[in-house]
Amino acid sequence: MASPTASHRMIRRRPYAVLAGVIVLGGALLGPRALSPEASAAPATAAPRAWSDKADGFASLDGGTTGGAGGQTVTVTTFSDLKKYATATAAYVIRVGGTITYPEKGHEVRVASNKTIIGAGTKGEIVGGGFFLKAGVSNVIIRNLTIRDTRMTDDDPDDDGYDYDAIQMDTADHIWIDHNRLERMNDGLIDSRKDTTNLTVSWNIINENHKTFGIGWTDNVTARMTIHHNWFSGTEARNPSIDNVANAHLYNNYLQNTGSGNWSRGKSNTVIENSYFKGVKDPYYKDSGASLVVRGSVVVDSEGKQQTGGSGFDPGAFYDYTLDDAEEVPGILADGAGPQADIGN
Template identity: 60%
Template sequence: MRTISRRTLGARLAVAAAVAVPLAASAFAVATPAQAAAGCAVTYTTSDWDGGFTASIEVRNLGDAIDGWTLGFAFPDPGQKVTSGWSATYSQSGQNVTAKNVDYNGSIPTGGSVSLGFNGAFSGSNPKPAAFTLNGVTCTGSTTGPSPTPTATPTVTPTPPPAGGRNWPDRADGFAGTSGMGDNGTTGGAGGQTVNVSTLSDLIKYAGSAGPYVIKVTAPIKVTPYGKEISVASDKTIVGVGTSGQIVNGGFNLNNVHNVIIRNLQIRDTRMAEDDPDDKEFDYDGVQMDTSHHVWLDHNYIARMNDGLIDSRKDTTYLTVSWNVIAEGNKAFGIGWTDNVTARMTIHHNWIHDTNVRNPSTDNVAYAHLYNNYMQNVKGYGNYSRGRTRMVLENTYYDHVKDPYYRDDTAEIKESGSVCVSCTGQRETGGSAFDPKSFYSYTLDPTANVPSLLKTYAGPQANIG
């Protein structure tokens, strides 16, 4: 939503509208030390437009943990070029492309994944690469290791990605899981009809319908017109099936609704180059919520939106935002737009990285509980308690964050267990805030485990949906 941010971010490149196309079975190997098992899988999707495209790449490690990687591939057509990229350092020589890890994503644990992408140009056609390598080794889609003896014939057994290692309940935790305003927690469309959607028209139809629906997004959906926010009615679950669900070039709008779950989706790519650096002209949010209650945003990947990645406005309450990747935007997560101090929200296990301001900026929230979040490469400011907010921060990992946490004189912050690595600026607490355990139960993960935990489990998961 439009407001002038405290700080500005440098100019962005546009991501134009197009259809995402899955690369179903590409895989590449991981070069690891001797005696280490190796193997990975990659999903390569594109959104094409006239002469240009956006490519998204997800790498999943099937073998032993690796530390430091270089991804390589060749464009089939000499007219294909990388013009800019994110979450990796790119170089191109002729048709050959390499992408090297950046400082925050060089380690991929067993079963973990890393996401990267780039904007490109092409002339003629835009075929997908035929193969990938990692650290110079071509993958077969299996885990491989050395022969047990010089004469033995190794047996290569395909190893699928793990199902996730954690169980993911279908009912919200935190404040979205508590009772109030006529709702007994947040259950979304449970009890209603389940429908599968793969087209924009069906998604709009069911998301805006009366009555409960569980809406399963089975494929990437391109939103038109570019930047449109799809209206969501009460009593809805919108969930991606495994890692297939994507909302490309658009987002969602919740206005005076309740009992909504948005889960396990990619919501991405509405940047407008002509609207930078302050995102004043094009109000293209990832998820905007106005005067709504009992909302659960869980396991989504929300990135590169022209305005706010998430906006919670006008007394939206009983909100839980959990296990999301919130990344690569000027305004990450704005909360407020009200003089009332009534909102309750829980924000936990989110990986917020490569953002500028509003991480979140929390204005006039009665109870704001933030725990086990991973804040990384934040240029503007981190957790900001504004107005009369009462904020509790627990076991947050701050990595290269400016002003990790601070407050207005009228606001409160109670902080415990946080770690700051290469941070600068303010770390300010004050006031007693509140005790979250007087509202609900929860379990803290050790702060030292937060980066690896969220690199593995934040964002869409194969065992959800």
């Protein structure tokens, strides 16, 4: 398949060749001395990245994802106020101004349409619970939060007994999950279930979990999603597991010391670009009926499957995007992933 044209995407280029999904730079294969996040940070002369308040990727299409824009802005510091505004029928921008510990462990607040839930700088934390977006919910932004710690220890080694997710979506539409830190939940960190579509997941730290990011639970092949600039670290399964997705575009993600890689399942059509895999079991692989195209990615200190096949699709035919060089991704995410002090203020 031909790569997207320059009119569709902007690419920072360095000379490289690609051999079976592994980038060779300057004639030397990246090996055990691959750059650490600190060592691979962008040069000091580089301009700081400005964080846009507009969703990109598939969440930007068909009117975009604006969340609570146009509604009242409120700041919450208690569970009762968070629940009050998140479940309201009116549009709200809900700033989380401190740590909110859920009174019932594992509870998931039922978020209604047209909401932005955003951490005020790095102060916004959700502890002991998460969020649920039911069928029909649309136009929601969950941004700049830390959501953590529903893990149970009572004879539940595989996180099967308690369905405690950070963010679960069941046939939701136009969702942007951006700049969060998600960790140590008893089930999924992100579950994009059934026919959830027009989803963008960007610039998140996805950390210390078993069932990490599951996508599917449907026989339909209609969903579209963009997953970019996320740092997966110390996670086991579903990084992500992509089942029956019509268009899945993954780029500039960093998988570090994970028990699995990117899995294109069912009849999914998946494109991976300029991602960095270090210490990953099965960096990328596919089911027999799925399509998986991988280009420009780096694989270091990893073992197992690196499978591709199928025609893929052209993400640039849907939206504009900028690719960072794969070898710079660990440093870029060390600087920019997760909650940011200049977002939500």
